Amino acid sequence: MVSKNQIKLITSLQQKKYRKQEQLFIAEGIKVVQELLFSNFELLYLFTTKQDFLDVSKDKVHAITDSELKKISALANPNTCLAVFKMPNPKEWNENGLILALDDVRDPGNLGTIIRLCDWFGIETLFCSEESVDIYNPKVVQATMGSISRVNIVYGDLELFLKESSLPVFGTFMDGNNIYQEKLPKEGIIVMGNEANGISPSVEKLVSQRIAIPRFGNLQLTESLNVATATAIILSEFKRS
């Protein structure tokens, strides 16, 4: 059973404004929900059409029908469960190791993939400019496959953050140095730009080291790599050495 008030609350959480106001977000699908249950995210409700969740206190689990799930799901093809979690407070974080910073990455799938990459490569902190897509957007939560619980994600003024940091700042540009030939440090900030416009001019001024992923195609027509695949290659290069 899902009450009218719950339907109203849960569908409102598809919008950033209400997520912020309620400090709640939704996660869908058995895999993502289970990963978040195993983390220290606090569960509010869990709606399920199928599975037993043995470790979850019974007052939070609600059996629902497929048609009820359809009413609350953000997905075109709803899964078998949907959970509402409380947003955690960002953890304390230190300026050491590698930090990834996003300059207005807007696509939820890209942000989700990037969070998964941070988790894989042991990047503890992901700094997102305020215009970047919200990590609690249902499509982002979906694409992270649970990694969202293991990366500390901070939103803020990217220019201020770079200005105040003493770490070297890396940015990808067509005219940058070949990343395969650079000596890459263990500490630094790597800035990745917006899907359409790349790194913005005001942030570009704060980049101390311009790097590039060489292109190997015969024709010089390939315009660019997708931001998530470029992030994969860059994090791999920083970590492999």
Place this chain on the structure above:
Amino acid sequence: MVSKNQIKLITSLQQKKYRKQEQLFIAEGIKVVQELLFSNFELLYLFTTKQDFLDVSKDKVHAITDSELKKISALANPNTCLAVFKMPNPKEWNENGLILALDDVRDPGNLGTIIRLCDWFGIETLFCSEESVDIYNPKVVQATMGSISRVNIVYGDLELFLKESSLPVFGTFMDGNNIYQEKLPKEGIIVMGNEANGISPSVEKLVSQRIAIPRFGNLQLTESLNVATATAIILSEFKRS
């Protein structure tokens, strides 16, 4: 103007069966359409709400309204143009250089991203198992951003292809050798597996070199990389050396 018969034809092309029967596919959005116009793909129709296409013969261009575009578009938020192209015949291809082979990659966005990566890294041939998603699926065409015209893509029996090839066959497995420490050749076949199941057991038997992308996260919970980001890292490693 778009006629009833055109609407019927174009919407039918959202299904693989009709694409195959008609040997036609659709592309949407100014960027993708323009890239395909500049390639040697043969145009059948071009419908547009806005742009002028000066280089296209007038009898193929049809001005349409937003509501007409909505009727023929495969997108939730239609762009400003939609084109119908004829499928090219696969080019002749030789077994040299690096070949990427996909073992049942099912997600259109992943295939599109992988085609873009092939274009970037100069991989001339992409071999797809018959169960892989169709490259002329509108979502794949969209995600390739035009790269589809620059990579030769072949569908066929992957096991047979690997059996008949004399090239070394690389596959990614958890227990594979650290890719950062391997001497990687200039010629070979790299097999990437299905999103959920990885490389299938029958294909695994034909892999001669097992490789792995090391994981750096502190917690051993990160399950896997997305197939497109794993492909990005692997192609980068093969090409950087």
